[in-house]
Amino acid sequence: MSSSFEKVDRSLEKNLDSSIEELKRLVAQKSISAQNIGLSECAQLVAGMLEKRGFQVKVNPTAGAPIVTAEKKGKSPKTLLFYDHYDVQPPEPLELWLSEPFKPEIRDGMLFGRGVSDNKGNIVNRLFAIDAILETAGELPCTVKFLIEGEEEVSSANLEDFVSSHTQELAADACIWESGGVDQNDVPTQYLGLRGICYVELEVETASMDVHSGLGGTIFPNAAWRLVWALNSLKNEEEEVLIKGFYDDVLPPSDEDLLFLKALPDTAEEYRTRYGVKEFLLGMRGGMDLNFAEVYKSSCTICGLSSGYQGKGSKTVLPSKASAKIDFRLIPAQKPEKILELLRNHLDAHGFEDITITYLGGESPSKTSASDPFVQLVVNTARDVYGMPMQIVPMSGGSGPNFIVQEALHLPIASLGAGYPGTGAHSPNENIRIADYLKSAKYIVRVLDAFGRE
Amino acid sequence: MSSSFEKVDRSLEKNLDSSIEELKRLVAQKSISAQNIGLSECAQLVAGMLEKRGFQVKVNPTAGAPIVTAEKKGKSPKTLLFYDHYDVQPPEPLELWLSEPFKPEIRDGMLFGRGVSDNKGNIVNRLFAIDAILETAGELPCTVKFLIEGEEEVSSANLEDFVSSHTQELAADACIWESGGVDQNDVPTQYLGLRGICYVELEVETASMDVHSGLGGTIFPNAAWRLVWALNSLKNEEEEVLIKGFYDDVLPPSDEDLLFLKALPDTAEEYRTRYGVKEFLLGMRGGMDLNFAEVYKSSCTICGLSSGYQGKGSKTVLPSKASAKIDFRLIPAQKPEKILELLRNHLDAHGFEDITITYLGGESPSKTSASDPFVQLVVNTARDVYGMPMQIVPMSGGSGPNFIVQEALHLPIASLGAGYPGTGAHSPNENIRIADYLKSAKYIVRVLDAFGRE
Numbered sequence: 001m002s003s004s005f006e007k008v009d010r011s012l013e014k015n016l017d018s019s020i021e022e023l024k025r026l027v028a029q030k031s032i033s034a035q036n037i038g039l040s041e042c043a044q045l046v047a048g049m050l051e052k053r054g055f056q057v058k059v060n061p062t063a064g065a066p067i068v069t070a071e072k073k074g075k076s077p078k079t080l081l082f083y084d085h086y087d088v089q090p091p092e093p094l095e096l097w098l099s100e101p102f103k104p105e106i107r108d109g110m111l112f113g114r115g116v117s118d119n120k121g122n123i124v125n126r127l128f129a130i131d132a133i134l135e136t137a138g139e140l141p142c143t144v145k146f147l148i149e150g151e152e153e154v155s156s157a158n159l160e161d162f163v164s165s166h167t168q169e170l171a172a173d174a175c176i177w178e179s180g181g182v183d184q185n186d187v188p189t190q191y192l193g194l195r196g197i198c199y200v201e202l203e204v205e206t207a208s209m210d211v212h213s214g215l216g217g218t219i220f221p222n223a224a225w226r227l228v229w230a231l232n233s234l235k236n237e238e239e240e241v242l243i244k245g246f247y248d249d250v251l252p253p254s255d256e257d258l259l260f261l262k263a264l265p266d267t268a269e270e271y272r273t274r275y276g277v278k279e280f281l282l283g284m285r286g287g288m289d290l291n292f293a294e295v296y297k298s299s300c301t302i303c304g305l306s307s308g309y310q311g312k313g314s315k316t317v318l319p320s321k322a323s324a325k326i327d328f329r330l331i332p333a334q335k336p337e338k339i340l341e342l343l344r345n346h347l348d349a350h351g352f353e354d355i356t357i358t359y360l361g362g363e364s365p366s367k368t369s370a371s372d373p374f375v376q377l378v379v380n381t382a383r384d385v386y387g388m389p390m391q392i393v394p395m396s397g398g399s400g401p402n403f404i405v406q407e408a409l410h411l412p413i414a415s416l417g418a419g420y421p422g423t424g425a426h427s428p429n430e431n432i433r434i435a436d437y438l439k440s441a442k443y444i445v446r447v448l449d450a451f452g453r454e
Numbered sequence: 455m456s457s458s459f460e461k462v463d464r465s466l467e468k469n470l471d472s473s474i475e476e477l478k479r480l481v482a483q484k485s486i487s488a489q490n491i492g493l494s495e496c497a498q499l500v501a502g503m504l505e506k507r508g509f510q511v512k513v514n515p516t517a518g519a520p521i522v523t524a525e526k527k528g529k530s531p532k533t534l535l536f537y538d539h540y541d542v543q544p545p546e547p548l549e550l551w552l553s554e555p556f557k558p559e560i561r562d563g564m565l566f567g568r569g570v571s572d573n574k575g576n577i578v579n580r581l582f583a584i585d586a587i588l589e590t591a592g593e594l595p596c597t598v599k600f601l602i603e604g605e606e607e608v609s610s611a612n613l614e615d616f617v618s619s620h621t622q623e624l625a626a627d628a629c630i631w632e633s634g635g636v637d638q639n640d641v642p643t644q645y646l647g648l649r650g651i652c653y654v655e656l657e658v659e660t661a662s663m664d665v666h667s668g669l670g671g672t673i674f675p676n677a678a679w680r681l682v683w684a685l686n687s688l689k690n691e692e693e694e695v696l697i698k699g700f701y702d703d704v705l706p707p708s709d710e711d712l713l714f715l716k717a718l719p720d721t722a723e724e725y726r727t728r729y730g731v732k733e734f735l736l737g738m739r740g741g742m743d744l745n746f747a748e749v750y751k752s753s754c755t756i757c758g759l760s761s762g763y764q765g766k767g768s769k770t771v772l773p774s775k776a777s778a779k780i781d782f783r784l785i786p787a788q789k790p791e792k793i794l795e796l797l798r799n800h801l802d803a804h805g806f807e808d809i810t811i812t813y814l815g816g817e818s819p820s821k822t823s824a825s826d827p828f829v830q831l832v833v834n835t836a837r838d839v840y841g842m843p844m845q846i847v848p849m850s851g852g853s854g855p856n857f858i859v860q861e862a863l864h865l866p867i868a869s870l871g872a873g874y875p876g877t878g879a880h881s882p883n884e885n886i887r888i889a890d891y892l893k894s895a896k897y898i899v900r901v902l903d904a905f906g907r908e
Contacts (some may be wrong), residue, residue: 017663032765033767034766034768034769035766035767036763036766036767052758063480082473089769089770089771090763090765090769092763092765092769093664096663127668149507153768153769153770154767154768155768179750182794195668197668197770199768199770201768205732206732206826207729207731208728208730209550209730209733209878209881209882210547210880210881210882211729211880211881212851212852212879212880212881213753213755213757213781213783213852213880214649214651214783214850214852215748215851215852216729216731216853217755217781217783217851218693218735218747218748218751218752218753218783219725219734219735219738219747219748219754220725220731220734220735221731221733221734221735222755222756224756224757224758224759224778225689225755225756227759228682228685228686228756228759229686229691231682231684232683232686235679237683237805239672243800271673271674273665275661275662275665275669275670275674275774276661276662276663276774277660277661277662277674277675278660279675280673280674280675281672281673281674284673290673293597293672293673294672294673297672298672299667299671299672301667301671301676301679301681301772302676302678302679302761302762302771302773303667303678303683303762303763303768303769303770303771304487304678304761304762304763304764304769304773304774305678305682305699305759305760305761305762305773305776306758306759306764306773307756307758307759307760307762308756308758308759308779309544309546309758309779310488310758310759310760310777310779311488311544311546312488312489312490313487313489313608313814314488314607314608314609314653314655314757314779314781314814314815315488315543315544315546315607315755315757315758315779315880316543316607316651316653316757316781316852316853316880317543317758317880317881318757319756319757319758319759320729320730322759323764324678325763325764325768325769327667327671327768328772329667329668329671329672343860344509351677351691360767360768361768396668397667397668397669397671397672398666398668398669398770399770423664424663426664426665426666426667426769426770426771427663427666427771428663428664
């Protein structure tokens with residue numbers, strides 16, 4: 001089977017460096033959705049890259065960041081849709097980066113920079129594969145469409161409206177999702193779904209100004225204490241979310257999913273080494289316990305806390321304001337809108353009417369069945385590139401707008417990307433391994449080929 | 455009685471503007487002890503100001519900021535010691551200042567700038583009074599000494615060693631403390647003591663890096679949650695500190711002190727208006743409840759919280775680090791060293807061995823009796839300047855190193871300053887009213903005179 005891809009693989013190997021250079025240019029264009037930095041500029045850059053390959057491209061304005069759509073006809077009547085995003089996470093904390101986040105740099109066979117993995121690397125990687133096909137075959141094996149948004153890292157607030165009002169334009173037979181790659185043992189891994197998310201900011205204000213703690217400490221309400229007590233009411237040390245009704249809509253995992261989770265390797269040692277975690281929650285030691293908890297539990301995670309004086313040394317001040325950022329990860333069939341409502345009810349019922357909630361975005365959980373024919377095609381195609389069978393993870397711990405594509409376009413979704421567990425997405429020193437990048441492009445070539453021949 | 459001070463009062467009125475100019479120059483010299491900014495420079499500036507008045511001055515090096523001591527002989531054999539400090543609180547949050555904190559500015563009869571009240575204003579005010587006496591009488595009515603440190607805002611870490619090894623040099627008959635002034639009704643007020651303090655930073659680190667919350671949220675410990683649960687274990691919503699033994703050494707207030715507290719005016723409306731506080735803790739409505747709780751309760755105040763992402767919008771990150779700054783205000787006879795030990799025991803007993811404690815400084819509570827003859831002199835002298843009797847507050851809610859002076863030098867301590875409740879010490883837009891500043895200097899003139907004639 002390999003021989004038929006010899007020419008296209010040679011093309012990829014020959015053009016690897018120039019593709020990495022193109023990726024560097026895309027990474028250098030800041031596009032931080034949480035801070036509304038550089039989004040339009042980045043959308044234009046992506047559009048230009050697609051046009052260069054002969055795609056019909058639109059940069060669609062939305063209430064937030066523009067959405068880039070593109071289409072190029074291929075040989076077969078079938079259509080494959082790539083979902084990607086050009087926005088990235090904020091680079092902070094900056095002091096932990098070994099090189100500038102927006103000045104990508106190659107070290108030890110890896111490319112470092114914010115977004116090289118999540119998800120600019122995959123955008124350029126798909127174009128890299130398409131270039132090689134066009135160079136060697138002259139045309140695409142199937143019609144290829146792109147849906148590239150700029151608000152994935154802030155819960156895709158404008159994607160649902162856009163997709164549901166452009167179903168004709170986006171119509172396809174299957175969808176390749178943004179992320180994916182290999183696990184800690186370099187085994188290619190297929191993620192069949194994403195958890196949902198409900199992201200909120202809790203804020204409380206107890207006075208119009210900060211006050212000397214010697215004056216107010218025993219008579220004025222303290223915003224930081226109010227916040228601590230409210231947070232404490234949300235989750236106990238046994239990791240149980242205490243919000244009434246929180247778990248009501250949770251569905252049990254299928255037997256098939258449990259089998260896939262059991263078949264996955266033990267990640268404990270990998271996590272300990274990579275992240276410096278000394279122990280896991282609730283005494284978990286690894287294996288199926290970790291595999292299951294990582295994706296099949298809903299969560300309440302404090303992502304940030306802020307109040308009062310945070311500088312060096314001591315300042316005796318009673319804070320008048322305090323805030324916390326929280327994400328709830330959701331599993332089928334929890335819905336972010338309902339969680340938001342339950343949270344408000346909970347705070348009110350526990351005497352925290354003074355705590356305001358700002359909804360910063362939500363996404364429903366969603367997954368494709370492992371027995372879907374498109375999933376089977378993607379899974380079976382991997383072996384030729386990676387030299388071993390692909391493993392299936394029924395759901396990934398992260399979140400994304402896949403539910404929108406699934407619900408509005410009724411597409412099976414499989415994931416495919418150049419990532420690996422050390423990729424540091426959302427963290428300092430985000431990186432990809434260049435060898436993975438090449439393999440991922442070879443894999444795309446094969447998936448497009450198989451899909452066109454089906 | 456007033457007539458005998460006519461000449462010196464005229465001198466003060468004539469020289470008011472130039473004294474304010476001198477104060478502006480002192481305020482413009484940053485001296486932020488929490489951030490170790492400008493301390494030596496400020497000590498030198500203060501020393502020069504004292505030398506200008508003919509004081510014998512020493513700038514004494516310590517392990518931290520220099521301590522300035524000064525002495526000038528006077529007519530009587532008695533000696534009065536002024537305790538002041540040249541360091542100031544950090545100016546943050548900068549965005550709330552209407553003018554630059556270190557570029558003092560006069561608006562509406564008030565002088566704004568960091569330290570104009572706490573405590574640079576009082577330093578220059580004492581010199582202002584001394585200038586007027588020297589100009590009109592040619593000599594001081596008693597010997598005057600100064601003890602001016604640069605670490606008051608960070609718990610005076612080096613003062614105790616210095617004072618106890620310089621008892622001869624600092625020997626005096628009485629001491630005037632740094633703060634003081636009038637209350638919300640412009641009634642002159644005598645504070646006879648300060649609560650103690652134990653200031654700590656709690657920190658926890660659960661991993662070597664922040665992790666994508668979609669990966670770690672349900673399997674890795676979360677530093678922010680560890681901190682929230684630990685804090686929650688320290689104090690309940692009824693404001694009870696839950697640390698075992700915390701209240702063991704608390705002494706009941708004397709009957710005399712309770713009478714003074716009852717005689718104080720109701721501060722509720724003043725606090726509501728000035729600080730925008732909607733309600734007080736524990737349903738207190740004002741009057742004696744507030745007066746008592748403000749000073750005669752020990753506290754556990756969160757002064758700052760910090761963890762994870764605090765920027766705009768959402769970032770889905772699991773924080774590996776979290777920290778809180780906490781001050782415990784102490785009442786007689788609680789001791790900071792013991793509180794620190796009890797806190798460690800508490801955290802360990804509640805499963806929070808992972809929370810580290812950094813001791814950022816402590817001071818014992820201390821007070822002088824209202825029946826002390828020096829206190830009586832200071833209290834009775836006020837009427838001539840303020841036109842009404844002075845009220846006595848048996849203890850102030852703030853903290854300071856008065857216990858060091860009291861224990862090592864065995865001095866009665868009274869407070870005297872140019873402050874008022876809107877002074878905004880430790881807050882943005884710190885200010886003094888220039889009319890108060892003039893009165894305070896007139897008051898010092900009279901106290902020195904009475905003390906010399908005793």
